[in-house]
Amino acid sequence: DVKVTQSSRYLVKRTGEKVFLECVQDMDHENMFWYRQDPGLGLRLIYFSYDVKMKEKGDIPEGYSVSREKKERFSLILESASTNQTSMYLCASSSGAGWGQPQHFGDGTRLSIL
Amino acid sequence: KQEVTQIPAALSVPEGENLVLNCSFTDSAIYNLQWFRQDPGKGLTSLLLIQSSQREQTSGRLNASLDKSSGRSTLYIAASQPGDSATYLCAVRQGNNRLAFGKGNQVVVIP
Numbered sequence: 001d002v003k004v005t006q007s008s009r010y011l012v013k014r015t016g017e018k019v020f021l022e023c024v025q026d027m028d029h030e031n032m033f034w035y036r037q038d039p040g041l042g043l044r045l046i047y048f049s050y051d052v053k054m055k056e057k058g059d060i061p062e063g064y065s066v067s068r069e070k071k072e073r074f075s076l077i078l079e080s081a082s083t084n085q086t087s088m089y090l091c092a093s094s095s096g097a098g099w100g101q102p103q104h105f106g107d108g109t110r111l112s113i114l
Numbered sequence: 115k116q117e118v119t120q121i122p123a124a125l126s127v128p129e130g131e132n133l134v135l136n137c138s139f140t141d142s143a144i145y146n147l148q149w150f151r152q153d154p155g156k157g158l159t160s161l162l163l164i165q166s167s168q169r170e171q172t173s174g175r176l177n178a179s180l181d182k183s184s185g186r187s188t189l190y191i192a193a194s195q196p197g198d199s200a201t202y203l204c205a206v207r208q209g210n211n212r213l214a215f216g217k218g219n220q221v222v223v224i225p
Contacts, residue, residue, distance in 0.1 A: 004157075031211065042217040043203075050211065058212070090157055100146050100165045103205075103213060105158040 002027045004106035006091050012112045019078040021109050023091030030096030032074035036087040049074055050096065081113045116141045118206060120216035128224050133191035135219045137204035142182050144206040149178050149189050152201045194223045
């Protein structure tokens, strides 16, 4: 089974802090994704990466950056955390072998910015 | 822009009844459609994936159908159980490697 592991289930930070969310997958997947999920808004894509050191903006990249130095690890960075970034963050991965591969999700990180 | 709709947002059914969840999408140019389950405070668990060339997929009590031309998918859960209580999301995969998600059907199965 695919295992996508997010480093923290719950995280509390203060406004202005630089925040790192980590995600690791164990299936040698090429594609990795960061989403945020908010009530009434559903899941929205922040960034995704289709290879090491490659990244592409999603629908809401403002205030975020990402890093993918190794294939198995994809980090989401909040450069200067703000209260409107309080949310549930979900990481996912998928194989790059063809168009029909499913995405597999981690358990999520509930982030609160005070 | 792809719009994915799941109606109703919430529903309750007595235990033992069959569950029928609907998903509609506006752009039929999709590669596949995926159904997920989400328990409160948790991540998404993939249930079924239907490729654009397929009409349905089955796994145990779950059956998902896809009518790409009309932009619809249906998830059937036979003989529902209290453990099926969760939020079910559908998502369509497009050529830009992105998933477009619906907002989910929140299901409660009443014992």
